[in-house]
Amino acid sequence: MINMPKGQSTMIWFPELKNILKTQWEFSLNIQEHFDLMNILNDELNKVRKDLNVKPPKYFCKHCNERHESVLNMVTITSMYFALERFDIFSHKEHLELKRNWRKYSNQNSINIHGKPIEEKKHESITPATCQ
Numbered sequence: 001m002i003n004m005p006k007g008q009s010t011m012i013w014f015p016e017l018k019n020i021l022k023t024q025w026e027f028s029l030n031i032q033e034h035f036d037l038m039n040i041l042n043d044e045l046n047k048v049r050k051d052l053n054v055k056p057p058k059y060f061c062k063h064c065n066e067r068h069e070s071v072l073n074m075v076t077i078t079s080m081y082f083a084l085e086r087f088d089i090f091s092h093k094e095h096l097e098l099k100r101n102w103r104k105y106s107n108q109n110s111i112n113i114h115g116k117p118i119e120e121k122k123h124e125s126i127t128p129a130t131c132q
């Protein structure tokens with residue numbers, strides 16, 4: 001296996017994912033299909049991370065003075081739109097248009113960038129589940 005550079009725990013767009021996005025993205029897809037693609041990308045991301053033994057970085061918690069594992073970033077619908085522009089599959093204009101459509105869809109359906117229903121604000125980001 002090739003040595004991976006440092007910082008792979010924050011990396012999302014591994015070549016495998018980039019390849020999936022490039023080959024499976026189509027302009028005719030609707031937002032539900034965007035989420036299907038996002039799920040495919042996240043499955044691949046989990047596989048790549050497992051292969052590379054990528055572990056989430058630990059951070060110091062002020063609540064209990066211990067170290068907790070942080071949560072690894074996953075592909076979200078908006079990060080996918082950013083990637084499409086970054087990889088030159090999209091122009092900036094197309095990117096903005098998709099984002100506009102997405103905001104409308106998100107408001108109408110109360111769906112968050114992970115494709116889940118929008119709930120009350122979570123405490124997770126302040127107090128991790130492993131705390132106490």
Ligand SMILES: [Zn+2]
Pocket residue numbers: 061062063064065066068128130131132
């Ligand atoms: Zn804690």
